[in-house]
Amino acid sequence: MDTPLxxxxxxxxxxxxxxxxxxxxxxxxxxxSFAYETxxxxxxxxxGRAAGQVYTRLGNPTTEALERRLxxxxxxxxxxxxxxxxxxxxxxxxxxxxxxxxVLASSSLFGGTFSLFRDTLSNFGVTARFVDPLDPESVRAxxxxxxxxxxxxxxxxxxxxxxxxxxxxxxxxxxxxPLVVDATxxxxxxxxxxxxxxxxxxxxxxxxxxxxxxxxxxAIIDRGVFNWNSPRFPHFETFHKxxxxxxxxxxxxxxxxxxxxxxxxxxxxxxxxxGILTLALRMERxxxxxxxxxxxxxxxxxxxxxxxxxxxxxxxxxVATRLYGGRYGGLLTFGTGAKETAFRVINALxxxxxxxxxxxxxxxxxxxxxxxxxxxSLADKALMGVSEDLIRVSAGIEDRDDIIEDFNRALDAx
Amino acid sequence: MTITIxxxxxxxxxxxxxxVASLLDELEVAQRQYVTxxxxxxxxxxxxFGNIPVRGGDTLEFLYFMGGGR
Numbered sequence: 001m002d003t004p005l006x007x008x009x010x011x012x013x014x015x016x017x018x019x020x021x022x023x024x025x026x027x028x029x030x031x032x033s034f035a036y037e038t039x040x041x042x043x044x045x046x047x048g049r050a051a052g053q054v055y056t057r058l059g060n061p062t063t064e065a066l067e068r069r070l071x072x073x074x075x076x077x078x079x080x081x082x083x084x085x086x087x088x089x090x091x092x093x094x095x096x097x098x099x100x101x102x103v104l105a106s107s108s109l110f111g112g113t114f115s116l117f118r119d120t121l122s123n124f125g126v127t128a129r130f131v132d133p134l135d136p137e138s139v140r141a142x143x144x145x146x147x148x149x150x151x152x153x154x155x156x157x158x159x160x161x162x163x164x165x166x167x168x169x170x171x172x173x174x175x176x177x178p179l180v181v182d183a184t185x186x187x188x189x190x191x192x193x194x195x196x197x198x199x200x201x202x203x204x205x206x207x208x209x210x211x212x213x214x215x216x217x218x219a220i221i222d223r224g225v226f227n228w229n230s231p232r233f234p235h236f237e238t239f240h241k242x243x244x245x246x247x248x249x250x251x252x253x254x255x256x257x258x259x260x261x262x263x264x265x266x267x268x269x270x271x272x273x274x275g276i277l278t279l280a281l282r283m284e285r286x287x288x289x290x291x292x293x294x295x296x297x298x299x300x301x302x303x304x305x306x307x308x309x310x311x312x313x314x315x316x317x318x319v320a321t322r323l324y325g326g327r328y329g330g331l332l333t334f335g336t337g338a339k340e341t342a343f344r345v346i347n348a349l350x351x352x353x354x355x356x357x358x359x360x361x362x363x364x365x366x367x368x369x370x371x372x373x374x375x376x377s378l379a380d381k382a383l384m385g386v387s388e389d390l391i392r393v394s395a396g397i398e399d400r401d402d403i404i405e406d407f408n409r410a411l412d413a414x
Numbered sequence: 415m416t417i418t419i420x421x422x423x424x425x426x427x428x429x430x431x432x433x434v435a436s437l438l439d440e441l442e443v444a445q446r447q448y449v450t451x452x453x454x455x456x457x458x459x460x461x462x463f464g465n466i467p468v469r470g471g472d473t474l475e476f477l478y479f480m481g482g483g484r
Binding site: 049 | 420421444447448450457460475476477478
């Protein structure tokens with residue numbers, strides 16, 4: 001098509017190539033490997049002279065269709081789909097850092113990412129330093145000669161702090177450091193990687209991009225805008241010489257993604273391409289329902305506090321309004337003053353599910369302090385904004401009155 | 415004139431003005447933003463594609479960084 005499609009149309013048509021027999025859904029190519037008639041033809045594919053698939057760990061037609069669409073949604077570049085969101089982060093960081101290097105990261109990270117950075121990477125000689133992403137000057141001051149990337153989330157999960165990502169991009173780029181943005185909570189629908197100024201965008205596609213809670217997946221989008229030709233990145237020299245602005249993707253594809261093997265399964269890639277079709281419609285409803293529930297909870301006498309960036313008195317409201325076009329996502333948190341009452345509320349919910357996930361069509365809750373953050377000290381929990389009474393809610397796409405009535409009934413239990 | 419592209423001898427009309435950039439156009443090479451070009455064993459600077467002439471007997475390799483073509 002000659003005219004570039006608008007975002008909502010890209011969701012439906014972007015990156016789609018005609019399938020066999022005129023198929024318009026992405027075909028599921030459930031094959032481990034791909035045969036060639038001659039040794040010469042397979043050699044050409046291995047050498048990169050010819051397009052083609054070799055082995056699903058390296059690439060797969062269904063997964064490639066997903067990758068094409070994901071890259072378009074974040075403003076262009078290339079994408080790598082991975083087995084999970086954590087696989088996407090691990091692959092990204094291992095592509096950029098080597099032993100002796102430092103990762104500078106937001107202090108309000110998702111627990112899994114915090115653990116990867118602090119506990120796992122440290123075993124391989126990589127040091128993670130954590131800074132408050134709401135304090136740009138402390139971010140600037142924390143960048144040193146060993147810093148190889150700045151990692152932030154668009155909205156901290158579950159802290160729900162909202163950093164000024166374009167401002168952080170400016171600070172990172174002044175120092176010659178790439179900005180890696182985990183945009184799982186906002187999705188490209190609220191703001192794409194180009195608008196945010198991200199060099200690399202991460203999504204846990206298990207969440208809103210899938211939308212139905214059916215499969216685990218992740219994505220790395222290399223926007224192809226960072227200059228890797230720098231003394232800070234001597235290990236990118238050959239890749240930059242050959243592949244220029246896509247040196248990161250080349251290094252990831254040829255080394256880390258290939259060697260680690262955390263590839264997307266073709267059937268999951270299919271489910272994710274199906275999920276993307278309805279991302280805009282679902283995000284609108286997630287945002288509307290979250291705002292309605294936040295307002296209801298704020299007015300409820302048994303609720304001690306509510307945090308939702310869409311509430312005007314939320315600390316993240318001003319930045320979120322500026323960056324995300326008046327939409328504030330599907331996540332909110334609230335407290336009733338104590339762990340004991342939080343448990344009673346969760347136990348009394350009927351429709352709403354108590355489980356460890358976000359971004360599902362179904363409304364979900366969890367008590368992070370006793371579950372996804374249970375392994376962390378009180379000091380670490382405080383850094384992540386996890387209090388003992390905090391309930392995290394992922395607003396689903398059900399009728400908002402049913403969601404509110406379920407919470408209303410559950411709050412009667414305390 | 416004849417050049418070798420990705421291991422195959424290829425006959426082209428004589429054109430003294432032919433550069434690597436114009437050859438990529440002429441051959442309608444897919445996904446140009448991702449392709450790496452080697453000329454007689456040397457990786458070329460992408461920004462210089464328009465200034466580097468292609469001559470008879472040259473050996474060129476068009477390479478992509480992944481099996482899927484990009």
